[in-house]
Amino acid sequence: MSKIRVGIIGCGSIAKHRHMPEYANNEHTEITAVCDIVEDRAQEFAEKYEAKAYTNYEELLQNADVDAVSVCTPNYLHAPVSIAALQAGKHVLCEKPMATSREDALAMIEAAKQSNKKLMIAHNQRFVPSHQKARQLIENGEAGKIYSFRTAFGHGGPEGWSADGTDSWFFKKEQAFIGAMGDLGVHKTDLLRYILGEEFVEVGAFVETSAKQNTDVDDTAVCVLKTESGIIGTLAASWSYVSKEDNSTIIYGENAILRLEDDPVHSLVVQYKNGEVVKYELGGIQTNESGGQTNTQVIDQFITAIIEDQEPLVTGEEGLKSLQVVLSALESNETKRIMSM
Template identity: 80%
Template sequence: MEKIRIGIIGCGSIAKHRHMPEYHANSGTIIAAVCDIAEDRLQGFAELYHAKAYTDYKELLADADVDAVSVCTPNYLHAPISIASLNAGKHVLCEKPMATSKEEALEMIEAAHKNGKKLMVAHNQRFVPSHKKAKELIEKGEAGKIYSFRTAFGHGGPEGWSADGKESWFFKKDQAFIGAMGDLGVHKTDLLRYVLGEEFAEVGAFVETSAKKNADVDDTAVCILKTESGVIGTLAASWSYVSKEDNSTIIYGEKAILRLEDDPVNSLIVQFANGDTVKYELGGIQTNDEGGQKSSGVINHFVDCIVNDQEPAIPGSEGMKSLEVILAALESSETKQIVKIN
């Protein structure tokens, strides 16, 4: 079978550590083209993967050799580049947050539909073994009625991870649009929607810039969320956690408490009301520190969807619903009101 020819648009850290090595490791794909405005960075990756090099994404999209693209640019470019790619007849895997507004997200979904192409948002938390197992247990009724939850995603900030360090676009509102809430918080809204199996109806939030001197976006946020059925909980997203990363979620149910990624060894611990405890060693969550040896699952799923002509697990509509929770949190912080999500 012909290999799917991939174009990578944006050659920063997420492309370097996740997209490129995972496409390279996938037997069904070949990295055919790479694109970045930083020529020195671009040439290094073009040589490494024997790919064509472009400094203008529109030229890459005009390349008939490219079947699908990963959009790994600063956030403000996600929607325009994804839409242009879909209109050019390419399948699109877009980094999160998928867009900077609901309107942009809807335009992306429409472009995918109109052109008959796949649009997937790279929400990798759905592929984490402990998260999949927790969803399965909740669906089976093992935890009974769910009452509440708390989830956190925090680390020391993008300067330790981004290709540009302290000068990173992550800190610039005109390019990032949103800080820790868009970088980390949107992962957790997506995870909670997935694990709980329902939508959020109301959000209240405090969103601050307290830790980063060079930032005009949020670096620390705490949200209170309520689902349509009345499950309530908190979500913390932060670039101000100076020790090891926190990526944990705890779900409190009638029959059990589920602790996800809360223990260094057991990625899922279920504490039942009757006193029993079940521990699952499912392999940890992928972290950025590992240099991406551990597959995120995102790339392989995207490729499978193209090969088998299936709808991705996280299509544009799912990415948009997770984005809407974040947008509501921003609105709540600004207006000092609880915001309803339609």
């Protein structure tokens, strides 16, 4: 069969380190177009992948040689670019958070329905082996009733990772809309929904800017969450963890405690009530540090959904549910009240 021709919109770090290499390594795809408002950046990747360079995404979307696009722009452009792409008849893989409001997310979902094209949100934590194994253990009752959890995602901030360093759009509210809570927190709201197999119904949050100078977005957030069956726990998202990245989740059940990405060697450690401990070496989690996992599986899953004409594993509806927890957390912080979802 002919290859799926892909356009990359936004050539910053996430495109450079994740999307482009993963498309290049997928035998069913070829990168035919790249777009960035910084012309040199677009040109550089166009040369590397033998693709056509654009500085205007609307022009890229008019290219009939593009079947699908990755939207790797600043957050505020996720919805408009994704909707335009869907309306132009392209399948869309959109980075997280999928949008900056519920209305925009719903408009994206509607555009996918109208165009009959795939819309997938790049929530890669679902595909981490330890997270998949934990979901399986919880689903089959291995841990018994789940009581509580704590999860964190934090590192030193996007300046060490973003293509523009300290000038990055991540620090500009009109482009990012939200800081660490949108960059990292939404990964964890999605992960917990996936692992626990339940929706969150209430959230209380403190969302602060305490570590970064000259920015109007949050860099440290802590939320207390409650699921429909009454599982309660905390979620921390931060750009103020100055030495090592923390991407751990601990789940406390009646028969066992599950420690995910908490031990440097064993990506999942299960500590049973009877004293037995089972350690799994399942391969690492993708990190922003060198030597992290290179394939997030997001691209492969997106391409499989297109080829086999099936629902993507992280649909727009799923992306919206994970976004809604973050939106409600922001509202909780502003109103100083517990929000229902």
